Amino acid sequence: MISTKVNLPTVGVVGAGAMGRGIVQLFAQAGHRVRCFDAAPGAASRAVDFALGMIERGVAKGRLSAEGFEAIRTGMAACTQMADLAECDVVIEAIVEDLEVKRALFRALEDVVADTAVLASNTSSLTVADIAAACRHPARVAGLHFFNPVPLMKVVEVIAALRTSAQTVALLGELVRGTGHRAVVTADQPGFLVNHAGRGLYTEGLRIVEEQAAAPADVDDVLREGMGFRMGPFELLDLTGLDVSSRVMTSIYEQFQHEPRFRPSSLVAPRVAAGMFGRKTGEGWYVYDGDVRRAEPRPVAPPLPSALSVWVDPQASGHAGLVALLSDAGAVLTADAARAAVCIVQPWGVDATRAATALGLDATRTVAIDPVVPLALRRTLMLTANTSPDTRDGAWALLAADRVPVTLINDSPGFIAQRVIATIVNIAAQIAQRGIASVADIEDAVKLGLGYPQGPLAWGDQIGGARVLEILHNMQAETGDPRYRPSPWLARRVALGVPLVTPEAARF
């Protein structure tokens, strides 16, 4: 049962837009007295009314008593002038994303609040130290980065700028935990934690499409259905809007001094120029009728051939599962690769062509299947640069015989899933290496902030740190691209044979 608590800090919220009203709701329903101010007349009271309306739903659902609601209501106030924030112990700023406007606001706030009050910015992309530098007391200034919608997104980044005091970080962490949200502490670095960790999905997804390895819908299908992402990168880009995402991609790349891991794709600018932003313009990677994505024709598996001879690499990670699946589909398994109509390999970080030549197989009769994607969920079938149409159709039909969907892709070191997951693990390892956040905070922030089915480092452990390192090394060797160079944090743990998430880190 929710009730107001007299000894909790009074929270001021400046900026009563999409984020501000959510922040008002979160702290009001956690029992804080809340004061809201906005430069636009009427905006603060609209935000307070909106938050109250949301909280009142709890009364109808029996989660809040009428008295509890009344206590919350009397604890909330819309202010008409900034001076009304004088009694606030903490002020959270959620105004326009403009450094000079934020700096002017923080300077003005310091003249209003007590010297002991903490000031926090909800900036997504500015350097918190730049805002703090405008203040007389930068030690009490930090970032407090919420996600939209604030009451539902249960993670908040506490950003410790260089001069932020440990006391300020601790107070904000406690404030967030009091609402039931998870507070993660992060350094004042580009993208902070969540937006930094989230880079890999977009950059690698785009790279796969750029190389013509697979179509956007194939990348999305494999990652969503095969790997458990809520949405694939192209669905997400269409939802957020490519105009917005493009700016974030470029800004993070610039702020990281052109780190190749964050290099944006040249596919993006022409699409932004053409107005193909996604849902909001009716066309992006997909076409929309209103809010509904238009169905596209998808390739249909060819008819099942009878008694096709198939050789499966005995060293393949998923050998047993593949053999069972193929025999159920009517294939004739053979140990003679030289005579088989279809040869199947399961490489890690290597393309089908190289895997075939390394084993001395005839590339025209060879295909590859991604061992990372569970066979029960989806199958990624990769062709060499010259797999014959007969071999392609035979393998495709056999894999589709039990109606589990098959995604056909062109030759690509690391298929779709290996490339994307290894990139995500590598970026998370580098976040740990750089001390931007703790392992426990990385794991929880990614699950709660990005909705991934598991934390990136735990995912690395599940695939195997050594496997992830092998994928990265091979991709780096095949492409010559430094974006795949492994993080030393990952390489050291693999060398020592220790997990990426130790039981100690998982306890937090």
Ligand SMILES: NC(=O)c1ccc[n+]([C@@H]2O[C@H](COP(=O)([O-])OP(=O)(O)OC[C@H]3O[C@@H](n4cnc5c(N)ncnc54)[C@H](O)[C@@H]3O)[C@@H](O)[C@H]2O)c1
């Ligand atoms: N929208 C998101 O998904 C999201 C997520 C995380 C962080 N953020 C960050 O939160 C901040 C606010 O974003 P938003 O989406 O809520 O914006 P918004 O445009 O919905 O609201 C901003 C509000 O600030 C008010 N405002 C502008 N200048 C002001 C000033 N000088 N003094 C007082 N009020 C002022 C405006 O009148 C407006 O009501 C930005 O820094 C943004 O980067 C946004």
